[in-house]
Amino acid sequence: MTAIGIYGSSGRMGRAITEQIAIEGATLAGGTDAGGDPAVLARVADVLVDFSTPSALGAHLAAARAARTPLLIGTTGLTQSQHAAIDDAAAEIAILQTGNTSLGVTLLAQLVREAATRLGTDWDIEIVESHHRHKVDAPSGTAILLGEAAAAGRGTILSELRVDGRAGLTGARTEGTIGLSSLRGGSVIGDHTVVFASEGERIELSHLAQDRSIFAKGAVRAALWLADRPAGRYRMGDVLGL
Ligand SMILES: NC(=O)C1=CN([C@@H]2O[C@H](COP(=O)(O)OP(=O)(O)OC[C@H]3O[C@@H](n4cnc5c(N)ncnc54)[C@H](OP(=O)(O)O)[C@@H]3O)[C@@H](O)[C@H]2O)C=CC1
Numbered sequence: 001m002t003a004i005g006i007y008g009s010s011g012r013m014g015r016a017i018t019e020q021i022a023i024e025g026a027t028l029a030g031g032t033d034a035g036g037d038p039a040v041l042a043r044v045a046d047v048l049v050d051f052s053t054p055s056a057l058g059a060h061l062a063a064a065r066a067a068r069t070p071l072l073i074g075t076t077g078l079t080q081s082q083h084a085a086i087d088d089a090a091a092e093i094a095i096l097q098t099g100n101t102s103l104g105v106t107l108l109a110q111l112v113r114e115a116a117t118r119l120g121t122d123w124d125i126e127i128v129e130s131h132h133r134h135k136v137d138a139p140s141g142t143a144i145l146l147g148e149a150a151a152a153g154r155g156t157i158l159s160e161l162r163v164d165g166r167a168g169l170t171g172a173r174t175e176g177t178i179g180l181s182s183l184r185g186g187s188v189i190g191d192h193t194v195v196f197a198s199e200g201e202r203i204e205l206s207h208l209a210q211d212r213s214i215f216a217k218g219a220v221r222a223a224l225w226l227a228d229r230p231a232g233r234y235r236m237g238d239v240l241g242l
């Protein structure tokens with residue numbers, strides 16, 4: 001039976017994934033938190049999931065690579081150079097990196113891409129996300145994922161179009177840009193709305209997470225799928241056939 005190791009096992013997501021592994025009758029190889037040994041866990045696990053913190057990514061990638069153990073990266077707030085390090089490691093092991101492991105957001109990203117493809121640049125795209133007061137990164141990994149889907153629908157990459165937050169005398173909106181805005185408060189698990197706004201009409205595509213178990217279910221499903229994959233960088237869409 002496939003044994004799953006968890007980096008960040010005592011955190012909110014680590015605990016939800018531990019519960020999900022038990023619900024599915026899968027096997028838990030063990031877990032680490034700050035100060036743990038990622039290399040030992042990588043050697044005993046068949047597949048690893050990382051829901052910890054960006055500063056730990058380098059050590060987790062190195063451990064997974066050395067042990068040749070596939071790795072699912074759910075941690076958000078990653079830099080461009082960390083994405084380059086993931087690409088590098090994916091030449092040797094199977095890696096799935098995603099800002100959201102839920103089925104709903106994976107489908108939403110497809111819908112957003114489709115809408116952005118069909119609607120011209122006179123339809124402004126704005127992404128609004130809300131999360132609990134403990135979240136340390138903004139905008140959320142999901143907002144970035146949805147922004148990337150919208151940008152892909154417009155035939156480009158998010159960094160070409162992205163506008164983060166707005167304050168002060170900003171001037172009028174530049175056509176074709178994609179705005180990202182974040183709210184933080186209370187216990188919100190994770191809400192995302194992609195707004196397509198034109199003259200006289202507006203389309204809003206939303207996903208509202210009501211329980212962290214949706215991420216845990218997707219993470220366990222993706223980890224079991226990833227365990228047997230050859231080296232390469234994968235997406236949730238590959239797991240779910242979307
Ligand atoms: N992709 C997705 O679908 C989702 C992604 N996330 C992302 O997952 C990450 C974790 O979220 P959440 O569980 O809410 O956060 P928490 O703060 O609750 O948990 C983070 C965990 O990581 C541990 N940690 C810190 N440093 C290290 C380290 N060097 N090695 C191993 N573990 C370490 C912490 O341990 P300690 O307490 O000892 O510091 C803690 O147990 C965030 O980036 C979040 O955005 C969250 C939900 C869904």
Ligand SMILES: O=C(O)C1=N[C@H](C(=O)O)C[C@H](O)C1
Nearest residue numbers: 076099100135140141142190
């Ligand atoms: O930190 C969280 O809680 C979440 N993080 C992910 C993100 O940054 O998008 C996914 C989910 O929205 C919950």
